[in-house]
Every structure is written in C-alpha cells, then in structure tokens.
Amino acid sequence: LAKTTQPISMDSYEGQEVNITCSHNNIATNDYITWYQQFPSQGPRFIIQGYKTKVTNEVASLFIPADRKSSTLSLPRVSLSDTAVYYCLVGETTSGTYKYIFGTGTRLKVLA
Amino acid sequence: NAGVMQNPRHLVRRRGQEARLRCSPMKGHSHVYWYRQLPEEGLKFMVYLQKENIIDESGMPKERFSAEFPKEGPSILRIQQVVRGDSAAYFCASSPSRDRGHEQYFGPGTRLTVT
Numbered sequence: 641l642a643k644t645t646q647p648i649s650m651d652s653y654e655g656q657e658v659n660i661t662c663s664h665n666n667i668a669t670n671d672y673i674t675w676y677q678q679f680p681s682q683g684p685r686f687i688i689q690g691y692k693t694k695v696t697n698e699v700a701s702l703f704i705p706a707d708r709k710s711s712t713l714s715l716p717r718v719s720l721s722d723t724a725v726y727y728c729l730v731g732e733t734t735s736g737t738y739k740y741i742f743g744t745g746t747r748l749k750v751l752a
Numbered sequence: 753n754a755g756v757m758q759n760p761r762h763l764v765r766r767r768g769q770e771a772r773l774r775c776s777p778m779k780g781h782s783h784v785y786w787y788r789q790l791p792e793e794g795l796k797f798m799v800y801l802q803k804e805n806i807i808d809e810s811g812m813p814k815e816r817f818s819a820e821f822p823k824e825g826p827s828i829l830r831i832q833q834v835v836r837g838d839s840a841a842y843f844c845a846s847s848p849s850r851d852r853g854h855e856q857y858f859g860p861g862t863r864l865t866v867t
Binding site (some may be wrong): 684740 | 793794808851860
C-alpha cells in the first residue's frame, strides 16, 4: 500500500520560493506522483503530476529523484492566495482501480 | 469548459432522512470516483463507477450507502437513514478512462449536515 509522508504545516512569506517534500518509500512501478491544492470549502485542484525526473508547468515544478522514493513540489514566488493545503498523492492500484489515498496534507500559510 | 459539477452544494437533513448527492463528470469523462472528507482530515475513497457499472466499492460503508452512474444523467450517491456521523463533505472526481485513473478532476463538493 503506497503511503506518503509530508510536513504537517509550513509558513512562508510572499515572493519566496516554497519547496514541499514528500516521502513515498513504497511507491509502485506504475504509480504516478500527483499534487493537489485544496482551499477551504472547495474540492482538490490538480497542480502537477509526474512519473520521474522533473516536470514544470505554469504553476509549479515537480522534482523526482531516480529512485522515486520522494518528490518535491516547488512553488515559485508564492502569494497570499497560495495559502492552502497541499496533498502529495500516489495511487493505490487494486484490480485496476486507481485510488488516491489522501493524508492530512501540508498546510501552507503565506504571510505578507 | 465545464468542470465536474456537484449539486446541491449544501444539504441539510434530519436524522433518519435520505440524502441524494449528484455528480456530473467533465465532458468526455465516463469514470467517476466518490470521496468523503471529515473535518480536518484528508479525503477517503468510497466508490469508483463507470457508466452503468460499479467497479470498486471497497470504501463504501456496508449499510445505508449506495451509488449509481446510469447511462443517462449524473452519478448519484445515496445515503439512507442518515446519522450525525454522516456529516461531511462529499467530493466526486472524474477521469476520462480507466487507464487514466491518475488524472482525476474534482468537483466543488457537497457539504452534508445532519441535524
């Protein structure tokens, strides 16, 4: 059963780069690593997904080392509106169902 | 470019009543997942459906809960004889196909309050 470990909370200031690292020691060969963002009273919003090496989009970058046992979400120049809970997910595939196992995530608080 | 839609957004039910939660997947998506989120916790998988089929219901409570995804219309999560412990946010997500299950797009959720 794939499981992730990430910091419970982080504080940052506006304009800084924020890196959130996630451990997933038992990741399976066919698992993707996906990060979601969730604001209060809203559904999780997809940020970025990767399988290996580095992925970058307009919102964030995702760094995955060769052994894939961890990953780092990098948010460049955060703003107050980036205050949210960030979930690192790997799927559990049982009988072909790709099930996301959500932990408690990392509560990022961006300060002015 | 409509995303996943859920209604109602808020639902209040008295103990013993039935709750029906609806989810319309993204256009072109035929796979739906339901998750439940208790306060201050992460989402927990409940059930995975394809049109007219329940594929995986391993996260569904054995009693009072059921789900369907008919050929026409939205997916429905039904909770019979609600109890206070059913109060939670219920989210659905959709994906385009089974082998793209890692691409799940979530709706805004339905917040169920049982009084």
